[in-house]
Amino acid sequence: MTETFKPDPDAVEIVEQETCFQGFYRLDRLSLRHRQFSGAMGPVIHRELFVRHDAVCVLPYDPQRDQVVLIEQFRVGAYGKSENPWLLELVAGLIDKDEEPEEVARREAVEEADLQLTSLWPITTYYPSPGGSNERVHLFLGRCDSDGAGGVHGLAEEGEDIRVHVMPLEDALALMREGRLDNAASMLALQWLALNRAEVRGLWT
The missing domain is CATH 3.90.79.10 (Nucleoside Triphosphate Pyrophosphohydrolase)
Known part of the structure; x- marks a missing residue:
């Protein structure tokens, strides 16, 4: 069976998080770094996250x-x-x-x-x-x-x-x-x- 990546507790670092919109739903903008498959931390990336109820x-x-x-x-x-x-x-x-x-x-x-x-x-x-x-x-x-x-x-x-x-x-x-x-x-x-x-x-x- 193929093994998947097992992250350590420090595998993701949130550099900055900003709420761009707040209504019934929410839109956040995140700047973050995450552990790469090589084991090193990757560069800072920027992502928009649509925050919804389950x-x-x-x-x-x-x-x-x-x-x-x-x-x-x-x-x-x-x-x-x-x-x-x-x-x-x-x-x-x-x-x-x-x-x-x-x-x-x-x-x-x-x-x-x-x-x-x-x-x-x-x-x-x-x-x-x-x-x-x-x-x-x-x-x-x-x-x-x-x-x-x-x-x-x-x-x-x-x-x-x-x-x-x-x-x-x-x-x-x-x-x-x-x-x-x-x-x-x-x-x-x-x-x-x-x-x-x-x-x-x-x-x-």
Whole structure:
């Protein structure tokens, strides 16, 4: 197995850190040096860091019907780059209070899809863009009953307008293969479920 770099306590030196913007999110400018693979400290480099709350994403799955629940909403990050900035996604939310990731998953499922999750299966945690953001995503599979799921949901005070879609897992995988479902959390969760479907259904049905 390939060994990765093991940093010592002094492997990173922050020379200067400045907050350039502070709103719901924060943008910092850092000047720093870090240990190089040779063992020597490298030169001072300058980086902007997008400081975000950690996030939770959950794929609601009905193991009895082998169906998944996806949500559709406008995403400003896709506007101007995608032909259609209304994206199919997972239920998701930020950990912006004193909550555990599992609590956020259950709360957001109710707010965004009017779904009760009866079990949660941790898939992984990952950094979606570590070159410029410190956000870490907690990814879950959530057991649900998809019977009657649908409609438009979300919190009006947050400007949310979220439409719920229920579909067989195979249909969701086809959308991903066609490039019509193109955000990282959704792709990771669907691929994981495709690989582990037999085990999940064996334990959840």
